[in-house]
Each structure stands twice: as C-alpha cells, then as structure tokens.
Amino acid sequence: MTTTQNKINWKDSNLALFGSDLEKKIKASAAEKEEAWEGLEWPKKKYGKFHKGDSYIILNTSKPDSASEKLEHDIHIWIGEESSQDEYGTSAYKMVELDDFLGGTATQHREIQGKESDLFLSYFGHITYWEGGIESGFRHVEPTKDEPHLFRIKGSEKSHSLRLTQVPLRRDCINSGDVFILSAGDDQVWMWVGKEANNDEKAKGTQVAEVMCSKGSVEVLDEGVNDGPKEAETFWKHIQTEVSTTGSAKRTVSIQSADNKDDKGKAFVPTLFKAPETLGKGFAKICQAKPTATGPTKVKLPKLNKSLLEEDEVLLLDTGFRVFVWLGTKADPSRKSVAVLHADSYFKSKKRPMLPVSIVKQDRESAQFSDFFVENTGGCSCMIM
Numbered sequence: 001m002t003t004t005q006n007k008i009n010w011k012d013s014n015l016a017l018f019g020s021d022l023e024k025k026i027k028a029s030a031a032e033k034e035e036a037w038e039g040l041e042w043p044k045k046k047y048g049k050f051h052k053g054d055s056y057i058i059l060n061t062s063k064p065d066s067a068s069e070k071l072e073h074d075i076h077i078w079i080g081e082e083s084s085q086d087e088y089g090t091s092a093y094k095m096v097e098l099d100d101f102l103g104g105t106a107t108q109h110r111e112i113q114g115k116e117s118d119l120f121l122s123y124f125g126h127i128t129y130w131e132g133g134i135e136s137g138f139r140h141v142e143p144t145k146d147e148p149h150l151f152r153i154k155g156s157e158k159s160h161s162l163r164l165t166q167v168p169l170r171r172d173c174i175n176s177g178d179v180f181i182l183s184a185g186d187d188q189v190w191m192w193v194g195k196e197a198n199n200d201e202k203a204k205g206t207q208v209a210e211v212m213c214s215k216g217s218v219e220v221l222d223e224g225v226n227d228g229p230k231e232a233e234t235f236w237k238h239i240q241t242e243v244s245t246t247g248s249a250k251r252t253v254s255i256q257s258a259d260n261k262d263d264k265g266k267a268f269v270p271t272l273f274k275a276p277e278t279l280g281k282g283f284a285k286i287c288q289a290k291p292t293a294t295g296p297t298k299v300k301l302p303k304l305n306k307s308l309l310e311e312d313e314v315l316l317l318d319t320g321f322r323v324f325v326w327l328g329t330k331a332d333p334s335r336k337s338v339a340v341l342h343a344d345s346y347f348k349s350k351k352r353p354m355l356p357v358s359i360v361k362q363d364r365e366s367a368q369f370s371d372f373f374v375e376n377t378g379g380c381s382c383m384i385m
Helices: 020-034 085-101 199-212 235-236 340-349
Strands: 047-053 055-062 072-079 108-113 127-130 134-136 147-155 165-169 179-183 189-193 219-223 241-245 250-252 272-273 282-290 290-294 299-305 314-318 323-327 357-361
Touching: 055 085, 072 085, 085 108, 108 340, 147 199, 189 199, 250 357, 314 340, 323 340, 340 357
Parallel strands: 047 127, 072 108, 127 165, 189 219, 323 357
Antiparallel strands: 055 072, 108 357, 147 165, 147 179, 179 189, 241 250, 272 282, 272 314, 290 299, 314 323
C-alpha cells in the first residue's frame, strides 16, 4: 500500500456509517470476537517510534489508586502526516471498538504528528518519526542495523515540542538551527550541532546519540569548528552533497539557518461549544472561561461552571492547546459516535489549527478536563446561544 499518494483529507472521511443502526449492530459483537485485542503486545524496543506513513493505536492502562483494583484506560490513535485516509478511518473505528472491548471505560484521544498532547508524550522518553510506512498488508519494511540514518532534533522541553524526525541523507536537510544525529551502526554515531541550536536540542541529542552508540563513543561535530571535510570526512561521506533540481542539472546546497522559533501558543480563552445535531453544521458558543479564584491561595484561573455540562448534550471545549469533546450520558448515541468527526468539523469551521483531541465521558472525566471547571458559583452565567 502506497500511503504517500493518498494523504489524509480532513474534510472527508470513510466513517460515514458511524452512528447508523448497521454500525451499532456490527460493533456490539465485533469487539468481543476480535482476536487482535487478545494478548495485545508491541515490542518495547519500538515504543515511541512512529512511521510517518502509518496510523497507530496506543493503549495506556494505569492504576491511580494502589489500594483499589480499578484500572484507568487511555486509548490514543496517532496519525502520521503521510498516513492515508483509510488508515485514519480504520484506526478511529478500532479505537471505539477497543473502548467497547474494555467495557466503555476508556478515554479516547486523537494525536497528530508534531502536535501530540503532553499526556501522550509522557509515555515515552522521546518520540521518533521514521520515514515510510507499511509497504504491503501489515508488514513493515524495517531498516537494517548498519544502514545509515539521519535524524533532526528540534524544539524545546518547555514548549513540549522536542521531536526526533528522520530526514533524507542530504546536505540541504541539515541546518544551523537544529541538532542532527547520524547513525551508521552501533559503533558509528555522530552528533552534528548547528551553531544556532538551543540547549534542549543539544541535551536531547547527547542522550539519543549515546543510546544509539552501544559500542565506542559518539563523535560530536560543532558547526564551523570541527565539521570540515577533512576533520569529519567519514561523517560527510554518508551525506549526499548534491541534490537534483529540474532536469538533469545539479547544484551544491549550502547549509541555511532554519527558523529556530518553536510554535508558540497565542493567548486563548478556553471556550465551550455545543456540538450540532447534524455533523458538519455550526457550533454554538456557550461560554468563555472567566478568571475564578480557586485553591487556598485564591489564585485566579480561567474556569467554567460545571453546571454547563448537561447530560443530554455533546459539548466541545477548546482550551487553546487541546480540544475535548464531552459526551453526556443521555446524549443521542448517533451524535456521540461521531465525536472525533465533530472535532475535525470544528477545526475547519472555526479555522483553528489541528490540535490533540480527547473524548471524555460524563462521570469519567479526566483530571485534565476537570481542571477547567468549578462547581456552580455564579461566576459564569452564559447561556447557550
């Protein structure tokens, strides 16, 4: 299957049957009979490694209270930037099915490459984006151990934007704003440090390079200091110095300084919306959060009244960095079953960037969602518009 020719179209989806009578009947029995959920396991050595051309389902099970046998489940689907629409649709459907298999107790999340939630990132020491994806069926074409690979490290710990991304072995893919790791085997690892790279990128680069280099030691190359063609001859022999332009002409590309500014979230007031009765219709604004004194120190934080969460509604909370879709216990099942699609429709209609999405259920709200609400204090009297 070639995924790069059919990237996700967020305006369309093959999930149109969600909420139909046929879908309900199929889903009711499918989860119990699906052998794939039995003994579900993924090699630990692959944790945190994602191919750009694939979609993944990640289940995290925790036990918050050691004195209780109660388990909490978080199901995430991760969508690579080159993942196909079919893969996205299948993973979204399977996320719902896995939730059913777990008794409907899980919190569902949708993650986008490069925009993962803090919760998702907390599962891994770091995440790595690999080129490619599934070549055919469900069989990956894994790189060989000694095959050279080049990774870019970009971002910062503070903004939770630190990422490792595999890039082509070309000089024009290397820039002064980032750190790059070249691995050509467990005894041949180089860390190339751009002169404008930040301290977080350097620290993460050192950590990653040392993990990759199980034999010998990592060779560190600082741009303009010891990375010349003579000093770093072995490093540069793995890097293609010429790239093709139009026709057969070629040119040597000099290293350009990258935009070293991480994405910065603009000031955004958490806002609650009512999801439409019909998918694709407009979202009615209910209320914006207001500064509310909370805690023993009475610090004012943007909060919403919990009384706004009506049990027969499907609501969407945009926090600026993450979107929650809240499902009331008495809401129409056909509206609840397309929760992920409501989020996609919202991003499009409000011209909002793609953000991490979490589906939360009434009486099973996560702490991350509940932190935006307080009990009815009269501080927010907004009505549905």
